Amino acid sequence: MTAAVPKPEILAAFEGAKGFMPTHEGLALYAAAVEAGALGLPLLEVGTYCGRSAILLADAARAAGVTALTVDHHRGSEEQQPGWEYHDPETVDPELGLMDTLPTFRRTLHRAGLEDHIVALVGRSPQVAKIWNSPLGLVFIDGGHTDEHASADYEGWAPHVAEGGLLLIHDVHPDPKDEFTGQAPYRIYLRALESGAFEEISVTGTLRVLRRLRASR
Numbered sequence: 001m002t003a004a005v006p007k008p009e010i011l012a013a014f015e016g017a018k019g020f021m022p023t024h025e026g027l028a029l030y031a032a033a034v035e036a037g038a039l040g041l042p043l044l045e046v047g048t049y050c051g052r053s054a055i056l057l058a059d060a061a062r063a064a065g066v067t068a069l070t071v072d073h074h075r076g077s078e079e080q081q082p083g084w085e086y087h088d089p090e091t092v093d094p095e096l097g098l099m100d101t102l103p104t105f106r107r108t109l110h111r112a113g114l115e116d117h118i119v120a121l122v123g124r125s126p127q128v129a130k131i132w133n134s135p136l137g138l139v140f141i142d143g144g145h146t147d148e149h150a151s152a153d154y155e156g157w158a159p160h161v162a163e164g165g166l167l168l169i170h171d172v173h174p175d176p177k178d179e180f181t182g183q184a185p186y187r188i189y190l191r192a193l194e195s196g197a198f199e200e201i202s203v204t205g206t207l208r209v210l211r212r213l214r215a216s217r
């Protein structure tokens, strides 16, 4: 089966959006999202930021006739705060002096014509996960990169991946030399594999795609 690729205008919107995901990983994310969409269940992302990867999930959801969901408190991760390497001053709300990436996300998805295919859940990922109670075709974890946040995302959302559904983890760095973003995503990736509930489907850059083999207990 050949991997699904986004239309040129969707790829252009992705590449033009603020964010961190390189194109080769975006293409792998898109192909996985189209595949998972065939289950007829929602596709959920943890870590919206300004909507770069959300464009691809929303377009795959549109193609499958399902809804994409994206969770973020929109206040930025540790490494995106003022003074840190990934800080973008344009993401700061001048009135509050705090990061607020929600307005950029909304503009980005509107301009891409995808607003009707995605629901933004604004809040802390563990708080949203706690009240979530329905199966998902895909969960893409790209939220906070500390052990506390990555573990909470894994524990809160992986159980909701339906049998045959996909769990994607971004920023997986098996090499401990990569100290900046850390290895918390790598550690949850190992937990998923060691649980025996997931098998690895693909590796593209720092993106890992796993499939759920059996339902969560």
Ligand SMILES: C[S@@+](CC[C@H](N)C(=O)[O-])C[C@H]1O[C@@H](n2cnc3c(N)ncnc32)[C@H](O)[C@@H]1O
Pocket: 018, 019, 020, 021, 046, 047, 048, 049, 050, 051, 052, 053, 054, 071, 072, 073, 074, 075, 076, 077, 101, 123, 124, 125, 126, 142, 143, 144, 145, 149
């Ligand atoms: C690496 S960025 C996401 C990048 C995005 N997926 C993209 O491709 O452009 C991580 C995001 O996770 C959010 N985040 C971090 N910890 C969070 C938490 N505990 N709950 C909700 N959002 C969180 C941050 O606000 C930030 O926008």
